[in-house]
Amino acid sequence: MQVVAAWPGADPEFGAVPLGFSGPRGVRCLLGPRGGKDEEQILESSGYFVTFEGIEGAGKSTQIASTRSYLAARSIEAVVVREPGGTEVGDRVRDILLSPLKEPLAPLAELLLFCASRHQLVTTVIRPALAAGHVVLCDRFADSSRAYQGFGRGLPLDVIEQVNNVATGGLEPDLTIVLDVPPERGLNRVELRSGAAPGDRFETEALDFHRRVREGFLQLAREAPRRVAVVDAGRPAEQVTRAVLELIEHGIRRRLGT
Ligand code: T5A
Numbered sequence: 001m002q003v004v005a006a007w008p009g010a011d012p013e014f015g016a017v018p019l020g021f022s023g024p025r026g027v028r029c030l031l032g033p034r035g036g037k038d039e040e041q042i043l044e045s046s047g048y049f050v051t052f053e054g055i056e057g058a059g060k061s062t063q064i065a066s067t068r069s070y071l072a073a074r075s076i077e078a079v080v081v082r083e084p085g086g087t088e089v090g091d092r093v094r095d096i097l098l099s100p101l102k103e104p105l106a107p108l109a110e111l112l113l114f115c116a117s118r119h120q121l122v123t124t125v126i127r128p129a130l131a132a133g134h135v136v137l138c139d140r141f142a143d144s145s146r147a148y149q150g151f152g153r154g155l156p157l158d159v160i161e162q163v164n165n166v167a168t169g170g171l172e173p174d175l176t177i178v179l180d181v182p183p184e185r186g187l188n189r190v191e192l193r194s195g196a197a198p199g200d201r202f203e204t205e206a207l208d209f210h211r212r213v214r215e216g217f218l219q220l221a222r223e224a225p226r227r228v229a230v231v232d233a234g235r236p237a238e239q240v241t242r243a244v245l246e247l248i249e250h251g252i253r254r255r256l257g258t
Contacts, residue, residue, distance in 0.1 A: 047130035057186030151216025179233035183210035
């Protein structure tokens with residue numbers, strides 16, 4: 001499944017997308033001369049929150065780095081964060097969650113740890129950045145808990161919703177990009193990158209687990225088509241980047257109703 005946004009007049013060449021990037025720092029730079037006073041106020045009061053999701057090795061970090069560079073070249077400093085982590089507390093929680101453990105971690109305890117890291121990140125980094133009108137690019141967010149702890153581990157989705165809500169205070173991304181690859185391919189990329197190093201607690205899960213997680217992301221996209229877009233991430237990275245940038249611009253235009 002592939003959803004790629006397009007808008008009239010889009011330039012097919014990456015790097016030549018017809019955006020007006022000459023304005024001052026902030027989301028409104030994406031809109032160029034069309035961004036009027038009201039639009040500036042809308043965006044500067046809420047920023048623009050993009051999350052990247054997908055299974056292991058889908059290419060989230062790669063695409064976030066390309067998006068960040070693309071924006072930086074146009075004088076837009078995006079705030080880039082990842083989950084679990086992104087804060088001192090979150091980074092410590094990340095160690096617990098990813099390192100091999102001698103005792104099994106109960107699925108609910110796992111969910112609560114992810115959500116502890118999420119709450120810290122939302123309150124100390126993401127909300128302040130959005131309030132200042134920034135673009136925030138986040139590597140994984142609440143959908144990862146739905147897909148991994150829900151579809152992967154089998155926790156009830158209503159429990160995940162409740163805990164997620166407490167952690168985020170109801171904050172939802174403006175746009176979620178699911179980078180979709182078959183698990184075999186994603187895990188192979190991770191293996192190539194890591195060489196002989198042992199995988200983390202999730203990378204070493206059975207293939208069936210990763211298949212359920214992938215199906216979970218696709219189902220979430222079907223349930224929330226206005227927020228969640230699926231991009232075929234099995235293609236060369238530059239092609240994926242083009243699709244990602246188109247989605248981000250399209251999303252901002254849609255928010256502004258332009
Ligand atoms: N988790 C997380 C939960 O269970 N619940 C939750 O609520 C949350 C938030 C996090 C783990 O925690 C779980 C999910 C995860 O298992 P992590 O180390 O942050 O652990 O793992 P990932 O987010 O999966 O990070 P990865 O680095 O493994 O995957 P990425 O970021 O999707 O992939 P990336 O960009 O690093 O690329 C991997 C390799 O592929 C190459 C890259 O160069 C790199 O070598 N690559 C491509 N190759 C060919 N074609 C392309 N298009 C390519 N794109 C990238």
